[in-house]
Amino acid sequence: MYLAYIKGVGSYLPSTILSNTELTETLGCTDDWIVSRTGIHERRIIEKSEATSDLAYFAAEQALRDGEISPEDIDMIIVATETPDHVLPPVSCQVQQRLGCRTIPAFDLHNTCVGFLSALQVAEQYIKLGTHQNILVIGADSLTRFTDYSDLGTSIIFGDGAGAIILSRSEKEAKGLISTTLHADGKYFDALYIPGGGSRFPVSEENKNKMVMDGRKIFKLAVKSMSEVLTETLKKTGIEKEEIDWFIPHQANFRIMEAVARNLDFPLDKVINTVSYFGNSCSATIPIALDTAIKDGRIQRGDMLAMVSFGAGLVWGSALVEY
Incomplete structure (x- = not known):
């Protein structure tokens, strides 16, 4: 059986920052109150012109660059997300087209905050069986689009972003x-x-x-x-x-x-x-x-x-x- 290891890693965070100070103006709490309950000082917020596929694409670009892999070398794309651009089609297909990959398998995985680890487990099976060499695994979400900013319990917690890895096949003596x-x-x-x-x-x-x-x-x-x-x-x-x-x-x-x-x-x-x-x-x-x-x-x-x-x-x- 082959080994699966992380060959490349990347991430992308929107540039807009939402600070606790901005939230306290409407929520009636203090910065100290938010930090004491969550440890959060600020969070990143997706731009109006962006969607989840944009976050996923930028993170994927970084992972490819880090792993020194071209899009043509990717055999499969799995995107873990709860917030696709549209109800259908999958974000993964948008990423595949935008990266310029071959007509490889591409699908989204819907498992909330455990989505990335779930996608990692799925990718691991393909790699270890030897059917795929390099799989792009992405976790990307834009939960602020679904956050009620009058709700103290959720508005102070959620932010947006994406992270990606290249999971690759190896026959070397490494655990991966x-x-x-x-x-x-x-x-x-x-x-x-x-x-x-x-x-x-x-x-x-x-x-x-x-x-x-x-x-x-x-x-x-x-x-x-x-x-x-x-x-x-x-x-x-x-x-x-x-x-x-x-x-x-x-x-x-x-x-x-x-x-x-x-x-x-x-x-x-x-x-x-x-x-x-x-x-x-x-x-x-x-x-x-x-x-x-x-x-x-x-x-x-x-x-x-x-x-x-x-x-x-x-x-x-x-x-x-x-x-």
Whole structure:
């Protein structure tokens, strides 16, 4: 069986910044209140002229450049997103055309904040079977388009962005992508969802196309689920916590990230944190955090990475990767 490893990484963040100060003017809270509850100081907001496919394309360009791979060498594109440009067609097809790739398979994966790890697991199967050489995996979301800015519980959390990796095949003696684990439990689906825009409410009525979240429930479930799934992955691989160089959790809320690290006994100086200035960009948070930490020199080739995520559905998952 072949090995799957990360050959290239890239990300893209919109240039517009929404600060806590701007939000407090309409929400009736303070900057200190937002930071104490989320760890977020500001978040990136998609431009009016942009859509999710633009974010995905720019992140993909960077990943191709980083991996020194041409679009013609890509065998498949998987885009994890909750916020496509249109109900149909897939964002992945738009990215394929814009990059100038061959007529390769391209599809979107819909699994909320665990979308990137889910796409990583799917890509891993194709690589390890030997049917594909290079797969472009993208996490891209524009959740601010579905955020109710009169709702204190959600408006302070979400931002926009995209992250991408090239997952490639290797026969060398390297670990690469070691293991992925995914779970779901639909009984909590209404703890975080967008009521309108789908087949149940196809015509968006007032606020029905905006996110609705039970923050307290999500917090507790996220901490429990992410702690348990990474423990499960470590156990099945036989890898010890002490072998982990960097912990990359879904950047949902710093208090959640801090609680998971504490449960797993990971020191905070090993936790990659980008939520403070980028906000929660759903499926994009882990690849953005990965790219940020590689670019600033923290993550080096050969480092062992533990990734873990949780999202609406409810879904949760983890991955162990030797970069």
